[in-house]
Amino acid sequence: MNWDKSKALLERARGSLAGGVSSPFRAKAPMPLYFSGGSGSRLEDVDGNRYIDYQLAWGPMILGYGHPKLAEAMRRQASLPFSYGAQHELEIAVAEKIQTMVPCAERVAFTSSGSEAVQLVHRLARAFTRRDLILKFEGHYHGWMDSALISYKPALEQMGPPDAPRAVPGSCGQVGNALENTVVAPWNRLDLLERTLQENRGRVAAVMMEPVLCNSGCLLPGEGYLAAAKDLAHQYGALFVFDEVITGFRIGPGGAQAHFGVAPDLATFGKAVGGGVPLSVIAGRADVLNMMFGGGVSFGGTFNGNPLSLAAADVTLDELARDGGALLAEANRIGISLRDGIRGLARKHGIPAQVTGFGTAFAIHFTGREDLADYRDTLDDDAEKLRRFLISALERGVQIVPDGRFYVSTAHTESDVNETLDALDGALGGL
Ligand SMILES: Cc1ncc(COP(=O)(O)O)c(C=O)c1O
Missing domain, CATH: 3.90.1150.10 (Aspartate Aminotransferase, domain 1)
Incomplete structure (x- = not known):
């Protein structure tokens, strides 16, 4: 070639x-x-x-x-303003579609990339629980930001033993205290999850995972693991969060949470939801998402909910939801x-x-x-x-x-x- x-x-x-x-x-x-x-x-x-x-x-x-319908929707939207920085009806239409498709979606928020969506989820979970620690799993990728790029692809010699794993930074220039606010555990092991929650009792705001470990070789959760991990997270007072940036609108129209029948408190979506146009979604419990409106949680984004992305999502979700x-x-x-x-x-x-x-x-x-x-x-x-x-x-x-x-x-x-x-x-x- x-x-x-x-x-x-x-x-x-x-x-x-x-x-x-x-x-x-x-x-x-x-x-x-x-x-x-x-x-x-x-x-x-x-x-x-x-x-x-x-x-x-x-x-x-x-x-x-x-895709012809997607291309047509983008053309139509391109002849209208493709950013208002203000409200428009497509925001509601797409949020309502997501509500009907995604089990945890009592409320929805839009932003532009998966990495941003993860930041909002971290902040919401910390504010809601008044705790600092995010429990994540080795090999899981949640974007490239300082607070998330931890123990993504650590080398064996960096990791420590499975029952006492070390949080490993993913990049030079990453602030060291990101590691202080993150605990890691090997995935698919309930005993090690429970041990980590016990060792950090009263301090974990969220247990967050890719429900299928797509970023380290597409590994499936063991039978019953997701439901039991959710129970453990709740038992220790933490929110249970799925990062569905890959599984969302791909494993099925309701994401991994519908596919496996385990609804998290919060979930992030990206990639497929916009059919190729930058869009990400935070979906979840109304009492948690509403903390952005009167609950003291700050959040922004010039391009949040922009019409071009939502026109793409509108068609993409219609296609994916059609005929069950x-x-x-x-x-x-x-x-x-x-x-x-x-x-x-x-x-x-x-x-x-x-x-x-x-x-x-x-x-x-x-x-x-x-x-x-x-x-x-x-x-x-x-x-x-x-x-x-x-x-x-x-x-x-x-x-x-x-x-x-x-x-x-x-x-x-x-x-x-x-x-x-x-x-x-x-x-x-x-x-
Ligand atoms: C599971 C998961 N979460 C978050 C992200 C970050 O998304 P983005 O690249 O849109 O910032 C990715 C990107 O690959 C991902 O796979």
């Missing part, structure tokens, strides 16, 4: 744009590609190469590229057929691997381990084999997230799956 034009653009970009890319996460092997178009499940780069895309802009493109969520059910079915096909190919080639997760978000792990339940279990995944697999897949026209994650949209079809499996047969065979 020829990437000459991408190479030239990267070279040019490095003279003006720091690092040549707009997010360090995108500086991936073999090189950052420049895209010029796309439609449905496919993307085209500036060299004219076409890819079946499972990166989906890191999740948001749940309806695929160039039929489109997402089908996307998840397609994803499962791809996930299971990849498992079969790994077996065929005698490659030790696990493919974990649900239909529209799953990940490949090159590992001899049978049971992957937590971030620590992924630490001996073969990163070099993954790197070679991703490059080989890309060269065969299949784009996958750099950590081995596959996102599937409602635009992917059975014939995409077959074409992908043919390509991955070659990629896995070449390992």
Whole structure:
């Protein structure tokens, strides 16, 4: 595959744009590609190469590229003011839709990115409980802010033992006292969660998690774990929070909370809710969210609830909710057929691997381990084999997230799956 034009653009970009890319996460092997178009499940780069895309802009493109109704809604909104910094009816329409879809959504607030939504949830939980500590889990990602980027991808030697884990900063320049207000625990272990709550009795404002550990290899919660973790959080006086920035409007129209039947007190959404346009949502208990109005909690955002984002969300949510969520059910079915096909190919080639997760978000792990339940279990995944697999897949026209994650949209079809499996047969065979 020829990437000459991408190479030239990267070279040019490095003279003006720091690092040549707009997010360090995108500086991936073999090189950052420049895209010029796309439609449905496919993307085209500036060299004219076409890819079946499972990166989906890191999740948001749940309806695929160039969805006609979404494009039309954006065009319509673009002919009207696309920011008022004031009230307009779409805010209510979208909030009401979210209320009907998401079990915990007694009230809704809008902001622009998942990272911002997490900040609001932290603040609300701290104000509501009058406590300082956020309990998070190793390997879970809640955005790049100082108070959240903790123990995301720590190295084994930094982490301490599972029953006494250390909070590990994720970046140089992060203030040290962020760590003082965070406690971490390994995920999917109720005994260790209870121990951490006990050790910090009376101090934990919120227990916050990705309900499926999408950011460390799409690991599913153990049977009954989410419900029991919620009970434990409440027993110790903490709020129970789901970060549904990935699972939201992807695992099903009501997010992981509807899928697993466990409603948190608060939840954050992002990515898919805007169908590709910046939008994030905080949903949850009215008594907690109303603390922003007379309860002393401050919150702002110039672009909160802007009409362009909400026009996109309005159409996206309509599509995802239609016919009882039929489109997402089908996307998840397609994803499962791809996930299971990849498992079969790994077996065929005698490659030790696990493919974990649900239909529209799953990940490949090159590992001899049978049971992957937590971030620590992924630490001996073969990163070099993954790197070679991703490059080989890309060269065969299949784009996958750099950590081995596959996102599937409602635009992917059975014939995409077959074409992908043919390509991955070659990629896995070449390992
Ligand atoms: C679970 C989760 N929470 C929060 C975020 C942060 O969202 P954003 O990148 O929109 O700030 C992400 C981003 O990947 C995420 O996956």
